[in-house]
Amino acid sequence: METSTQLGGVAVVIDGRVVAEESSLRQKSHTEIISPYVDECLKKASLKLEDIDAFAVGQGPGSFTGIRVAANAGKTFSYSFNKPLVTIDSLVLLAEQARGSSYPVLSIINAYKNMVYLGLFDMNGDEPTYVKGPEAIPVRDLSKHIDCDVTVVGDGWETYHEYFPEELAKKMHRPTEPRDYPEAKTLALMSEKRALSKQTLDWKSFIPLYIRASEAEETKKGILISPLK
Known part of the structure; x- marks a missing residue:
């Protein structure tokens, strides 16, 4: 459930x-x-x-x-x-739904008040493994947490992606059929x-x-x- x-x-x-x-x-x-x-x-x-x-x-x-x-x-x-x-x-479940990604997976869930719940995952094991998180961060600070290309999933993307800086957006890749x-x-x-x-x-x-x-x-x-x- x-x-x-x-x-x-x-x-x-x-x-x-x-x-x-x-x-x-x-x-x-x-x-x-x-x-x-x-x-x-x-x-x-x-x-x-x-x-x-x-x-x-x-x-x-x-x-x-x-x-x-x-x-x-x-x-x-x-x-x-x-x-x-x-x-x-929830962040682990989102990452698992992006299995097969060529990059580490970034799960971001809308935490409202211009914040997201964040988890960055290594996908090489049987289950996603946390590299960063779980934590709640302001959307404006997201760039501080992402220093490599990632596959991004979660409703935090749909809610806030238009506010992401260009340099951050370039590092973010979306699945063909995202399950957010x-x-x-x-x-x-x-x-x-x-x-x-x-x-x-x-x-x-x-x-x-x-x-x-x-x-x-x-x-x-x-x-x-x-x-x-």
Whole structure:
């Protein structure tokens, strides 16, 4: 279950194959879609919740409210059925969706207030490996973090690319068919591999990857929007 960004979705994977998937680009709030999507995916896979061997949830960063939707569902299922939990962060999922890139992969998620969540990844291993990040940075500081050609994915590109300096834009390459939101099927495929190698946790150990303080906390501290230029 991945609900950390505008795209919310649920997927079921069995033996490395996606057998069911449902997703929606914020047509409704993720709170409203999560239960129907779980039910629909289970029907497509001819399974019941108790048949699931491991539950996987997106860890963030992304929407504070969105992260909690999948997290709460995953923790509830993990507790109720005494099954392990797998969590993977959104920036890693985005990078995995750009596998096959000729360059390191830069994942940037819109963090609003002229900021992005950033992760720069080496793609040579079985999973993307952090070179920089995860962190939240002002868009105007992005040039300070990129010193080589990269493949860039994430909704941060669509939101802010017109403000990128020319020298930075020259280093950025886009996939032919960019997948700019972390997808439930990517989470499920990666999580099955982790579960098989016992890289799991119990429901009490889940920690969301928020990075930034909540909007209310930032407002209280007087954090202002940084200008883009």
